[in-house]
Every structure is written in C-alpha cells, then in structure tokens.
Amino acid sequence: MKLGLSRACFYSSCSASIFSSSIPSLTTIKPKIPLFLRPPTYSVASSDLQKWHGWAKSLASSVGSSFVESDDGPDSTLLCRELNWLLEDSLENRSSSSCFSFAACNYDSLDGIENVMLRISLDDLYQLWKQRIEERRPFQYIVGCEHWRDLVLSVQEGVLIPRPETELIVDLVSDAVSNNEELGQGLWADVGTGSGAIAIGISKISRSYGRVIATDLSPVAVSVAMFNVQRYGLQHVTEVRQGYWFEPLKDVEGQLVGIVSNPPYIPSDNISGLQAEVGRHEPRLALDGGASGIDYLLHLCSGAAAMLKPGGFFAFETNGEKQCKFLVDYMQNDIAGSFCNLNIVSDFAGIQRFVTGFRQ
Amino acid sequence: MAVSAHSLLKSMLLLRLPITTNTIVPPRVSRPSSSPLNLISCHYLNASNRTKSRHFHSPTLYTRTAETPKKHLICFNYNTSASHGKGTNYLELTDDELMRQCEMDTFKASGPGGQHRNKRESAVRLKHLPTGIIAQAVEDRSQHMNRASALKRLRALLAIRVRNSLDIDSYSPPLELLQILPLKSTIRGSDCGPQIGPKNPKFILGMQALLDLIFAVDGSISEAGKLLGLSTGALSRLILSDDSLRMAVNDLRNSKGLKPLR
Numbered sequence: 001m002k003l004g005l006s007r008a009c010f011y012s013s014c015s016a017s018i019f020s021s022s023i024p025s026l027t028t029i030k031p032k033i034p035l036f037l038r039p040p041t042y043s044v045a046s047s048d049l050q051k052w053h054g055w056a057k058s059l060a061s062s063v064g065s066s067f068v069e070s071d072d073g074p075d076s077t078l079l080c081r082e083l084n085w086l087l088e089d090s091l092e093n094r095s096s097s098s099c100f101s102f103a104a105c106n107y108d109s110l111d112g113i114e115n116v117m118l119r120i121s122l123d124d125l126y127q128l129w130k131q132r133i134e135e136r137r138p139f140q141y142i143v144g145c146e147h148w149r150d151l152v153l154s155v156q157e158g159v160l161i162p163r164p165e166t167e168l169i170v171d172l173v174s175d176a177v178s179n180n181e182e183l184g185q186g187l188w189a190d191v192g193t194g195s196g197a198i199a200i201g202i203s204k205i206s207r208s209y210g211r212v213i214a215t216d217l218s219p220v221a222v223s224v225a226m227f228n229v230q231r232y233g234l235q236h237v238t239e240v241r242q243g244y245w246f247e248p249l250k251d252v253e254g255q256l257v258g259i260v261s262n263p264p265y266i267p268s269d270n271i272s273g274l275q276a277e278v279g280r281h282e283p284r285l286a287l288d289g290g291a292s293g294i295d296y297l298l299h300l301c302s303g304a305a306a307m308l309k310p311g312g313f314f315a316f317e318t319n320g321e322k323q324c325k326f327l328v329d330y331m332q333n334d335i336a337g338s339f340c341n342l343n344i345v346s347d348f349a350g351i352q353r354f355v356t357g358f359r360q
Numbered sequence: 361m362a363v364s365a366h367s368l369l370k371s372m373l374l375l376r377l378p379i380t381t382n383t384i385v386p387p388r389v390s391r392p393s394s395s396p397l398n399l400i401s402c403h404y405l406n407a408s409n410r411t412k413s414r415h416f417h418s419p420t421l422y423t424r425t426a427e428t429p430k431k432h433l434i435c436f437n438y439n440t441s442a443s444h445g446k447g448t449n450y451l452e453l454t455d456d457e458l459m460r461q462c463e464m465d466t467f468k469a470s471g472p473g474g475q476h477r478n479k480r481e482s483a484v485r486l487k488h489l490p491t492g493i494i495a496q497a498v499e500d501r502s503q504h505m506n507r508a509s510a511l512k513r514l515r516a517l518l519a520i521r522v523r524n525s526l527d528i529d530s531y532s533p534p535l536e537l538l539q540i541l542p543l544k545s546t547i548r549g550s551d552c553g554p555q556i557g558p559k560n561p562k563f564i565l566g567m568q569a570l571l572d573l574i575f576a577v578d579g580s581i582s583e584a585g586k587l588l589g590l591s592t593g594a595l596s597r598l599i600l601s602d603d604s605l606r607m608a609v610n611d612l613r614n615s616k617g618l619k620p621l622r
C-alpha cells in the first residue's frame with residue numbers, strides 16, 4: 001500500500017500538470033482514424049494486391065510456431081487469419097466473402113488487369129505487415145481497431161487493446177441491471193476506461209435512463225474513448241473525464257449506482273516476460289499494477305465504498321484467483337461492513353477473473 | 361435477456377417429453393475442406409472423446425443461473441432430461457434458451473490470460489450438453505461474435521445429427537419442409553409462400569425434416585421425392601443446393617451402399 005500511495009502522488013502531480021508543455025494537452029491529441037473508416041482512395045491493380053498477399057502470407061507462414069515458443073505469441077495460423085482481417089479492412093467492399101474469395105488463392109478467377117479500391121496504399125500495406133511480423137506490432141494497432149462484443153472500437157498506440165475476457169463485465173452489469181431496475185436508471189462509472197470499451201458496452205444496455213462517466217489518466221485514452229463514444233452516438237449518456245481514478249468524480253461522490261473497472265493488475269516483475277505484442281507495444285500505464293499487481297484494485301475498493309450509493313453494484317477485473325481471493329478477504333475484513341454479496345466470477349477459460357458485489 | 365413466460369414454459373414442456381424415438385447420427389470422420397462446416401468439430405460424450413474435450417467449470421452466466429429462479433428451472437429440467445429431447449425442439453429454442461443448454465469455453469487456458477495476452481481467447485467452443493454436440497468458431501474478430509457463429513453452427517449440426525423417426529405410412533410433410541421445396545412440388549400448396557433457400561435461417565428446420573424423411577426411406581431419393589411431390593431430379597437438385605445437406609445425405613447413402621449424389 002505504501003507503494004500505491006507514492007504512485008498515487010506521482011500520478012496526481014502528473015494529472016495536475018497535464019496541460020503543461022511536457023504532456024500533450026487533450027486538444028493536441030487527435031485520435032487516429034481506423035483503417036476501415038478511411039476513404040477508399042487508392043486504386044491498385046489486383047495483380048499487385050495479389051502479389052502483396054502472397055508475400056504477406058509466406059512471411060506469416062515463415063513464423064511457424066517460433067513466437068509461440070519464445071513468448072507464447074501468435075502462430076502462423078492466427079497471423080494468416082489476421083492477414084484476412086487486414087484485407088477485409090483495407091478493401092473498399094469489406095464484405096468478408098469478397099475477401100475470402102480473394103484470399104482463397106483463387107487468383108485465376110480474378111482478372112489480373114482489374115483494379116481494386118483500397119483504403120491504404122500498397123506501400124503502406126507492405127510496411128504494416130512487416131511491422132506486424134518483424135516488430136510484433138499488435139494487429140489491432142495496425143488496423144486501428146478491435147472488434148469487441150458487437151462493437152468495433154478504435155484503438156491506437158497509447159491505449160490498451162480491450163481483451164475478450166473483459167467482454168463479460170458487460171454481461172455481469174446486464175445481469176445486475178435486469179434484476180434491479182434502479183441500477184439501470186442511475187449513474188455509472190468506468191474508471192480507467194482505456195478505449196471506452198466497458199463504458200460504451202454498458203451505456204448501450206442501460207439505454208433507458210442511465211448515464212455513464214468514463215475516466216482515465218492517459219490523455220490518449222481519453223481522446224480515443226471520446227472518439228469511440230461519439231462514433232456510437234452516445235455523447236448524451238456517456239461522458240469522458242480525465243484524471244486519477246475517482247478524482248474527476250468528486251462531484252458525484254456517494255451518488256453512483258455502479259462502478260466497473262479493469263485497472264492495471266499485472267505485477268511489475270511480470271511485465272518484462274509478457275508476449276512482445278503486449279510488453280513492447282501496449283502502454284505500461286495500462287498494465288503495471290505495482291509489485292503484487294493489486295495496488296490499484298485495493299485503491300478502487302476503498303474508493304468504491306465512498307463513491308457508491310447504498311445498494312450500488314461493482315465489478316472489477318483481476319489477474320486471477322489469487323487477486324480475487326485477496327480482494328474478497330480485504331473487503332470482508334479490512335473494510336468490513338462496506339460491501340455485501342461478494343462474488344468471484346470466472347472467465348470463459350475457467351480462470352477466476354472478476355469480483356462483484358454491492359455497497360451495503 | 362427477458363424470456364417470455366410463454367416461451368419458457370414451452371421449452372420446459374418440450375424438454376420434459378419422454379421421447380425415445382430420436383437417434384444421433386455418428387459424425388463423419390473427415391470432411392472435405394470445401395465444406396462450409398469444416399471449422400466444426402463434433403464428437404460425442406463417450407469415454408474416448410471425453411478426454412479430448414476439455415472440461416471446464418461452465419463459468420459465469422451459465423453456471424450462475426441458480427441465482428435467478430427462471431433460469432434455474434430450465435437447468436433443472438434439462439438436467440433431468442439430459443440426453444433425451446427431440447431434435448426439432450432444440451431448433452425451436454431461442455438463442456438464449458439453447459445457450460443455456462450449452463457449456464461454453466474458450467480455447468487457450470494456458471497462462472494467466474486477461475491483460476497478459478493479445479488475442480486468441482476470442483475463439484469459442486460450445487458444447488450442447490443434452491446431445492454432446494460441439495460447435496466452435498474461431499474466425500470472427502470478437503468473442504461475442506464467435507459465440508453467435510458457434511451457436512449458428514450448433515443449430516446446423518443439431519439439424520444434421522439429431523434424427524427423429526417418423527411413420528412413413530401416414531407421412532405428411534410438416535410446413536417447414538414444404539417451405540423449402542421448389543414451387544413445382546405437387547403437394548406444396550400456394551399458402552406455403554415463396555421457397556425458402558439455404559441462406560435463410562429457417563432453412564435449417566426444413567432441412568432437418570427432409571433428413572428425417574430421407575433417413576426413414578433409407579436414403580432413396582425417388583421414394584422421398586414421391587412423398588414430396590417431386591421428381592428424383594428435382595429433389596436431388598434441392599439436396600445439392602446446400603453443402604451440409606448434401607453431405608449428410610451422401611453419408612447416409614454411403615452407409616447403405618448407394619451411390620452419392622453429385
């Protein structure tokens with residue numbers, strides 16, 4: 001906890017000086033437009049595109065299982081699947097069937113002279129796929145988006161790529177709301193919102209009268225989250241604020257009906273061993289949870305006690321069984337009397353992943 | 361999320377029927393890679409396969425069902441009638457209801473997952489507990505969408521693998537079968553509407569009824585054609601219009617020593 005405190009001071013001083021020259025201010029951070037939303041202005045001979053595709057495929061195949069062996073990274077099967085998705089996002093006509101007929105190596109059927117319209121230049125396609133394989137740049141940063149639940153969220157360097165496990169938080173909220181109408185009509189917070197994934201997911205389900213405030217310390221995350229909120233036309237229900245955890249929410253203390261968060265929870269020592277896509281490219285601010293990984297989760301638990309209305313709901317994602325148990329123990333003993341109906345929920349891989357409960 | 365009381369009741373009643381007439385058709389050993397179903401693996405709950413299919417605690421929503429009484433009822437019912445049930449009825453269940461009969465897991469549980477990993481766990485495997493049929497999806501870009509694809513495949517597999525016996529002497533084709541027949545069928549009334557093709561989700565229901573019939577006549581297309589008011593050629597063309605239907609029919613014909621349709 002001591003460590004947590006000193007980190008707290010460090011980051012709050014950061015956030016205080018956020019508009020100073022050392023850190024770009026919000027207005028200067030323009031979110032990048034994901035590939036699939038760019039205009040299809042590049043006319044390319046389909047034979048040239050085929051050449052690129054063949055090259056990219058053999059590059060992917062050459063990886064074999066070497067990444068799997070070195071750091072449990074992607075194998076060539078997954079890389080080839082990503083290659084199809086890259087094609088899908090680049091082509092003007094993004095119906096996947098047209099990509100698949102293209103990718104199916106059925107080149108004879110395609111007229112070699114015919115041109116296709118792309119959203120990106122061929123040179124850039126070569127460049128990007130090289131980065132994917134040689135630098136292990138995450139696929140989602142290359143195409144600038146991630147498909148998450150039924151959403152397509154814009155992401156870019158500086159923002160965590162939302163994980164499939166986290167999709168379940170939305171289902172947990174949906175369950176809680178369907179059992180208690182009041183929850184669907186109140187004010188929610190997603191703290192450490194990153195791309196805005198959870199906030200947007202729950203805004204869509206509590207569509208009736210609820211509102212969601214999403215916070216993040218990272219200016220890039222805040223601007224990307226705003227972009228995503230706008231793309232889904234949710235500005236009227238989802239507000240994005242910048243700052244340190246609950247600090248930007250002082251005005252609504254004790255008024256929240258729900259808090260969700262997927263805070264950084266990886267123990268600092270584990271960061272260097274992460275798969276290259278994660279460790280080398282995703283923001284450390286989004287991953288590093290301090291020595292044991294649990295600093296922020298503990299901070300959020302005590303914060304939630306002050307922020308939530310009686311009867312309010314929370315769901316936090318954790319690193320797994322150990323952190324889940326630790327949190328439950330902390331809430332039952334160290335801050336006994338604050339929360340009830342604590343529950344540990346597993347993800348679809350069977351790992352105890354989430355802690356949920358209610359403000360007493 | 362809300363399931364109407366009516367449909368709940370209906371599904372409970374259906375599941376409770378003591379049915380002894382259906383069989384599950386063994387899966388093919390291999391599929392040509394041109395098959396649209398080639399991403400599906402199917403196997404049964406028998407001793408040898410059980411070791412292959414990984415068994416996680418069915419996590420989250422679908423095990424926590426006991427919290428809400430509605431869902432609990434369904435679970436209870438399905439538990440008491442596990443491995444029985446009628447194929448058609450599975451297909452009549454809503455997605456939510458069908459999902460509740462399934463155990464879902466993702467593929468890779470090695471390592472801690474979550475923030476540690478990029479991708480891969482978006483692949484989904486559904487095991488339909490009453491029949492042991494497994495459907496999976498890996499090619500969609502989110503777990504949510506893979507789940508929807510896997511569910512769609514599960515429906516196709518249920519149609520293909522779960523057989524209901526029928527009485528040929530008093531046979532009259534159900535509406536969902538009439539609807540997939542070409543208009544020239546002599547028994548197809550004009551009230552059946554336009555022909556439903558393989559792309560329509562309703563096709564699966566008709567396909568299941570057609571397979572029931574073809575199984576009942578031991579794979580004879582001319583026999584089945586007579587009962588449907590179609591020439592052998594016209595019925596063959598219908599069967600060939602859908603890959604999974606064609607393969608299911610040819611598997612049967614193969615097992616009866618008949619030549620495959622092509």
Ligand SMILES: C[S@@+](CC[C@H](N)C(=O)[O-])C[C@H]1O[C@@H](n2cnc3c(N)ncnc32)[C@H](O)[C@@H]1O
Pocket residue numbers: 011160161162163166191192193194195196197198215216217218221243244245261262263264265285286287475
């Ligand atoms: C693991 S990421 C989760 C992002 C997003 N909620 C998701 O699930 O994809 C953690 C997020 O917390 C943010 N964060 C880290 N420290 C923070 C702090 N002190 N206050 C607010 N947000 C913080 C990071 O910028 C990052 O976006």
